[in-house]
Amino acid sequence: MNNNKVSQALLLAGGIALFSTSAAWAASCCGGGSASSLLLPKFSKAMSDASLDIEQYDGFWNRDGDHTPDPPGSDLNQYRLNLGYAYRFAPRWQGSITVPYIWNENNYAGLKSGTNGLGDTTVSVWYENFDGIQCVWKVKSIEDLKPAAYFGATLTIPTGVSPYDDVGNSFDITGRGFYRLDGTILLDKTVYPWNASLLLSYGTYFKRSVNREYGNYVEPYDRSLGDRMLATASLGYTQFLESMSTLTYTASFSDLRENEGKIDSHRDPASGFRKRSIAATVAFATLDRDWVIKFSWSHALRGDGWGENFPVTDVYTVGVSHVYR
Amino acid sequence: MFIASKLLLLLGLTLLLAGCGDTFDDLNPSGKDRRPAVDQNVPGPHVGQNAADFTLTNTLGESVNLATELSNARGVVLYFNMWCPICDAHMSHMRSYVMPDFPEVKFLLVDYVSGSVDRSRSAQLSNGYAALNVLVDTDEAVLNQFNATMGTTVVIDSSGIVRMNEDYKDGSKLYDTLEALP
Numbered sequence: 001m002n003n004n005k006v007s008q009a010l011l012l013a014g015g016i017a018l019f020s021t022s023a024a025w026a027a028s029c030c031g032g033g034s035a036s037s038l039l040l041p042k043f044s045k046a047m048s049d050a051s052l053d054i055e056q057y058d059g060f061w062n063r064d065g066d067h068t069p070d071p072p073g074s075d076l077n078q079y080r081l082n083l084g085y086a087y088r089f090a091p092r093w094q095g096s097i098t099v100p101y102i103w104n105e106n107n108y109a110g111l112k113s114g115t116n117g118l119g120d121t122t123v124s125v126w127y128e129n130f131d132g133i134q135c136v137w138k139v140k141s142i143e144d145l146k147p148a149a150y151f152g153a154t155l156t157i158p159t160g161v162s163p164y165d166d167v168g169n170s171f172d173i174t175g176r177g178f179y180r181l182d183g184t185i186l187l188d189k190t191v192y193p194w195n196a197s198l199l200l201s202y203g204t205y206f207k208r209s210v211n212r213e214y215g216n217y218v219e220p221y222d223r224s225l226g227d228r229m230l231a232t233a234s235l236g237y238t239q240f241l242e243s244m245s246t247l248t249y250t251a252s253f254s255d256l257r258e259n260e261g262k263i264d265s266h267r268d269p270a271s272g273f274r275k276r277s278i279a280a281t282v283a284f285a286t287l288d289r290d291w292v293i294k295f296s297w298s299h300a301l302r303g304d305g306w307g308e309n310f311p312v313t314d315v316y317t318v319g320v321s322h323v324y325r
Numbered sequence: 326m327f328i329a330s331k332l333l334l335l336l337g338l339t340l341l342l343a344g345c346g347d348t349f350d351d352l353n354p355s356g357k358d359r360r361p362a363v364d365q366n367v368p369g370p371h372v373g374q375n376a377a378d379f380t381l382t383n384t385l386g387e388s389v390n391l392a393t394e395l396s397n398a399r400g401v402v403l404y405f406n407m408w409c410p411i412c413d414a415h416m417s418h419m420r421s422y423v424m425p426d427f428p429e430v431k432f433l434l435v436d437y438v439s440g441s442v443d444r445s446r447s448a449q450l451s452n453g454y455a456a457l458n459v460l461v462d463t464d465e466a467v468l469n470q471f472n473a474t475m476g477t478t479v480v481i482d483s484s485g486i487v488r489m490n491e492d493y494k495d496g497s498k499l500y501d502t503l504e505a506l507p
Contacts, residue, residue, distance in 0.1 A: 060409070060410045060413075061410075062410065062413045062414075062417075062452075062453075063413065063414055063417060068408075068413070068451060068452055069451065070408075071408060071438065071439060071444060071447075071448050072444065072447070108407070108438060109438045109439055109440060109444065111438060111440070157352070158351035158352060159351075159352070160351070161351075162350075162351050164350055164351060164354070165350045165351055166350060175351065177350075177351045177354075178351075208351075208354040209354045209355060209356030210354065210356075211355055211356060211357055211358060211359055212350060212359070213491075213492055214474050216472070217358075217359040217360045217361065218360065218491055218492075219358065219360065219491070220355075220356045220357065220358050221494075222356070263494045263495045263497075266495040266497050267495060268494065268495050269414050269415065269417075269418035269495055269496060270410075270411045270414035270415055270418075270476075270493070270494075271414075273410075309410050309413075309414055310410060311410065
């Protein structure tokens with residue numbers, strides 16, 4: 001086939017996928033955070049993280065929110081290897097970087113294709129609004145209910161290959177092609193064995209010029225994507241094993257939406273989306289919490305009305321983190 | 326910390342290599358017009374060139390010929406479609422905001438992925454475009470003829486000259502092109 005096809009359908013999905021690559025749980029304890037960010041536990045120096053996402057596609061929601069199946073015989077998959085590193089450079093400040101590498105394996109209506117390449121990189125800075133351990137075993141005063149609060153800024157760098165790069169084939173696409181700046185607030189509270197967190201994020205893309213699409217030079221124009229909002233609420237339970245290592249079970253609900261973008265000064269009718277999903281995670285942490293192994297499953301709710309203008313996917317993630325004290 | 330430093334160095338080198346490769350256009354976007362000059366009035370897919378004639382079967386099993394369609398219309402619009410979210414957004418927009426204003430223009434959706442009339446018809450119905458004329462480009466001949474990809478929109482005037490060949494984007498270029506048809 002002329003391979004200018006399927007990964008274009010995955011392009012929007014790539015955007016959300018790249019967002020989710022930052023899903024790296026630190027030692028989920030006392031400021032480590034159980035939300036979807038590469039965050040260092042309090043008092044630790046650095047952390048490295050590696051995870052593998054397997055994302056499987058199952059149709060899409062159209063603009064009316066109706067679920068539409070893929071053509072018969074379709075099997076669309078994306079695999080992402082995410083390498084992350086976080087470093088504490090002050091008692092309340094930390095930074096992190098995550099670089100994904102992406103493989104697309106698609107069989108669309110019987111037509112097979114595949115590609116791979118670097119995805120979009122994210123660089124984050126976080127400020128922690130607390131100095132001590134915020135996890136408690138028992139609530140003795142109102143002070144014990146105070147959550148750990150994180151304030152983050154994340155820059156997405158378009159290191160992936162987008163439709164606006166020198167690509168003759170859209171199967172080479174592994175990124176959206178835009179810089180984006182996100183501001184995030186994460187509130188995290190643990191009263192053993194329970195944990196709850198709330199993540200709110202708002203992102204804005206930087207407008208860019210475009211003079212090439214899929215390898216063909218076009219009449220230059222400016223393109224911008226709409227602002228992005230994400231809210232994730234999660235609830236976790238920690239089980240202490242005999243060895244005092246832990247298993248933490250977390251369930252979460254996410255609502256992601258992106259406003260419509262613009263082409264020059266006109267509304268872009270193909271842009272803007274919404275996706276709501278649930279996720280379940282099991283994380284094993286060693287006694288000293290220096291190693292964390294995690295498995296998660298993120299499931300987009302397939303029914304009509306749970307999303308708009310976006311592919312419906314399941315994401316399976318396995319990852320490991322190591323904390324340097 | 327030594328391992329951590331090495332990891333950081335590795336990530337830096339990865340970014341550097343990425344910056345030197347295919348991602349350069351994204352890291353440093355350009356607005357320069359770099360379109361190559363194109364010979365006009367010769368056969369070809371570009372604006373100003375003559376579209377080669379073709380015949381495809383539509384999802385109703387009817388034969389559709391470009392020259393025949395042009396003979397009784399101000400022009401023909403080809404939209405290259407793969408039944409994906411972006412295609413759906415484009416087609417929905419085109420159906421609502423463009424097609425009603427140009428009844429004397431033929432709008433043809435070109436399905437280049439389904440591979441058969443039956444599968445294409447099934448996709449057409451499940452996506453809610455039963456009323457549109459969908460051509461089945463089973464061997465991608467027309468796709469290749471116009472150097473097209475998903476979302477490519479081609480306008481051909483009644484004399485067979487290509488007036489537009491680019492992504493649908495927001496539909497405004499299509500609208501302006503159709504308004505300017507002779």
